Amino acid sequence: MEREGCNGEKMEPFWVVIPAHNEAASIGEVVRGVHALFPASVVVVDDQSTDETAQKAREAGAVVLSLSVHLGAWCSTQTGIRYALAHGCRHLVTMDGDGQHRPQDISRILRPLLDGEADVVIGSCVERGSAARKFAWHVFRRITGLHVADLTSGFRAYNREALEILAGREATLLDYQDVGVLLFLKRFGLRFSEVPVTMNPRKNGHSRVFHTWRAVLWYLLYSGLISVSKRPYPVLVSIVNTLSFNRRAGNTS
Numbered sequence: 337m338e339r340e341g342c343n344g345e346k347m348e349p350f351w352v353v354i355p356a357h358n359e360a361a362s363i364g365e366v367v368r369g370v371h372a373l374f375p376a377s378v379v380v381v382d383d384q385s386t387d388e389t390a391q392k393a394r395e396a397g398a399v400v401l402s403l404s405v406h407l408g409a410w411c412s413t414q415t416g417i418r419y420a421l422a423h424g425c426r427h428l429v430t431m432d433g434d435g436q437h438r439p440q441d442i443s444r445i446l447r448p449l450l451d452g453e454a455d456v457v458i459g460s461c462v463e464r465g466s467a468a469r470k471f472a473w474h475v476f477r478r479i480t481g482l483h484v485a486d487l488t489s490g491f492r493a494y495n496r497e498a499l500e501i502l503a504g505r506e507a508t509l510l511d512y513q514d515v516g517v518l519l520f521l522k523r524f525g526l527r528f529s530e531v532p533v534t535m536n537p538r539k540n541g542h543s544r545v546f547h548t549w550r551a552v553l554w555y556l557l558y559s560g561l562i563s564v565s566k567r568p569y570p571v572l573v574s575i576v577n578t579l580s581f582n583r584r585a586g587n588t589s
Contacts, residue, residue, distance in 0.1 A: 350446065351425045352378045353416030354398070354410045356433035360387040366431070367396035368441035376442075380420055382410040389433070390455065392451065402550060409490070410517070417494075418503045429493045437491040439531040445493045455498045456521055458484060459491030461535040482522065488514040498526055538588035 352370050356363050367378050380393035384406040394400045399405060401415055413430055420428055427449055431437040448454040462485050477487065494502065501507065501524055502517065518528070 339551060344520055347375065347443065347446070348427065348450065349375045349377070350427040350429065351420040352376050352429045352431060352442070353413055354378065354380045354393075354431055355383060355412035355416065356380050356385065356389050356393065357409075357412075358385045358387050358389060358523045359385040359433035360385070360389045360392050362435040363398075363433045364392040364396040364434055365395055366433055366437075366439070367398045370442070373439050374442060376429075376490050377423075377425075379416045381416045383407055391434075399505045411492075414502060414508060418541065421496075421499055421503055425499065427493065428499055428525070429491075431491050432522070434571045437551055438534060438536060441491070441531075442493075442535065445491065445531050448531065449493050449495050449530045449581055453527070454552045455495050455526040456518075457529045458486060458489050459493075459533040459535075460484075460486035460489055460530040461533055462486055471565075477533075484518060484528060487514050489516065491533065491535075491561040501526075519550070566581070 352374075352487070354363070354366065358580055359366075363380060363443075367380065370376050370378050376540055378398040380400050381400040382390040382393070382400055389401045400421060403412065408417070413455075416430075417428065425448060429442055429446065431439075432441075437459065445457045445459045448457045477484070498521055501521060507517075507520055541550045562584065
């Protein structure tokens with residue numbers, strides 16, 4: 337059943353999943369901001385926070401899933417996705433709990449999904465990129481072949497097909513929630529779209545990936561290996577095909 341979202345726009349009910357670790361200073365405002373604008377079910381996955389993140393999220397009206405061990409952003413997100421799917425979710429938005437992602441932009445990233453134009457929509461804000469972040473984006477666009485400007489945005493919308501893929505056991509092996517997830521979905525031929533959005537400065541803390549060049553180099557190494565292993569390079573495919581043909585020819589001779 338459709339309900340009105342912001343600006344009186346008719347929207348289907350959808351889900352919002354927010355992975356959170358020590359975001360007590362901002363999580364309540366984020367949850368209330370979503371509820372004020374949309375007919376959404378909000379799930380906050382508390383990733384072993386040592387502050388009042390879970391309490392603040394629950395007081396703001398979110399369903400809170402508290403993890404028994406620290407799993408990181410992607411596995412927290414996947415936990416929320418699985419919960420939402422089990423409760424009939426068809427469309428889902430992921431966003432950060434630090435206040436960077438604006439609830440009023442949710443309708444913009446959902447629209448291509450609801451219109452059937454994309455399976456995955458990324459809220460893109462290239463202006464926010466530090467030198468380290470932009471360097472990482474450049475490297476990954478070169479080695480992955482992904483035509484996405486903002487590869488590390490966690491502000492995304494997924495349809496049911498994408499969600500069922502991401503809820504699978506193979507997706508649990510992913511670590512970072514950005515490049516690895518996009519490459520994984522690309523293997524299934526899903527359609528990507530980007531929508532420009534404005535992002536706020538963090539209310540507290542810093543990026544856990546891009547806060548130092550050492551962290552950036554580790555991220556590049558880890559995600560780079562994933563990227564190379566999952567991209568079907570033409571040369572490698574040609575070699576495999578040649579070996580397979582020679583093997584078949586030998587078996588028939």
